[in-house]
Amino acid sequence: MAKRNLETCFSPALYEADRHSGSVVVIIDILRATSAICTAFANGASSIIPVETVEEAKEYKNQGYLVAAERDGYVLDFADFGNSPFNFTREKVEGKTIVYSTTNGTTIIKMASSAGKIVTGSFLNISALTEWIISQESDVVLFCAGWKNRFNLEDTICAGAVAEKLMATSLYSTICDSTHAAMDLWSLAKNDLQGYIEKTAQRSRLRDKGLDDCIEFCLTADFTKKIPVIKNGILVDNIL
């Protein structure tokens, strides 16, 4: 049986939408968008509407929606809260639809919209995510959000962790140098994730802004079994 193809994309600037229309696309933006999305569903959110622009987010706010919106880590003034997973508490999100706009993560959700199946991943849901990917019997692209089109290490090591699990099944093959690099970097990082993350640019940015309290949490494996997938442009829990 032909093996399924596994690729990794390190930045929106490197994404080749035409080649991935039949694939499962896994969006990875662990500090902090996809970690926050996983947390929201774990705490009972019913759906999340990803929006790209500040204007769209503001319009939804005017219509009475609960809005999470940030740029460069800072909560936008009209928003109910920002991008930290700790904002998405059960008290705030249970049973609610949340409108969500972030610096990098929501843009690549839109970019991936031509793909067959889009799912959001993080360490928080990594085992459930991997099982779901395997169940789809499709080629896979691990799509790292990066930071303003640049490569970043934190999304890469998460992609490497997912790739390692997928390759261990023998169902996948890869001739993608980015996937090999991600797995190799994961092999260096996995025994001390927090220590490894110390050198990343995003670690410095979050520290400088006092937004780094959630990093340890974002590196926690299997906090939830939720699998947030995109259906008709909206994030819903696949299990529902």
Place this chain on the structure above:
Amino acid sequence: MAKRNLETCFSPALYEADRHSGSVVVIIDILRATSAICTAFANGASSIIPVETVEEAKEYKNQGYLVAAERDGYVLDFADFGNSPFNFTREKVEGKTIVYSTTNGTTIIKMASSAGKIVTGSFLNISALTEWIISQESDVVLFCAGWKNRFNLEDTICAGAVAEKLMATSLYSTICDSTHAAMDLWSLAKNDLQGYIEKTAQRSRLRDKGLDDCIEFCLTADFTKKIPVIKNGILVDNIL
């Protein structure tokens, strides 16, 4: 004293020309363009004119120039030879000006043309290259050619090797995740370079085309002390 900034760029699609106009830009395309360029100067070539398009290369050929030109590894029919360093023998190139056009390498030389200083690097000239970079007292960008805009491992580990040497001087600092990744991948590769390169996509491409005879040579450190720099759009040996 303020440290010099060190960055790495994994693909032409990620290059930010505006930010690097005052930097030394190091072009790295080890399989095979920059290895061939280093070999040509080691064997006495007087200059190399990089051209982007097949049409330009053909025009130079009609004017009587010696032309090295390939696409996807294959020698173009009108060219004198292709992209293997083994083509650039002393018999062929000594005292000559060579017109050179390749799939990835010559394009990024043009892209980097707004930078302060442009140099081509490979394992073949790595120590001399690093000494020269240090002597320039500028910020540095290690610009990997990649393959058709994609990340590749072989250029990345060479960038990591250069970065390791530069960082060891304490003259440089980096907050660039790509540089950290390149150094980490180099740390995994350096004890068995040929073994590490086995998994790269370019290794497979060259093997499939019977063009892989030069790989061991391209991974050889310090075959030459030549430092091919761009002056007025033309590659010349900096030592001359």
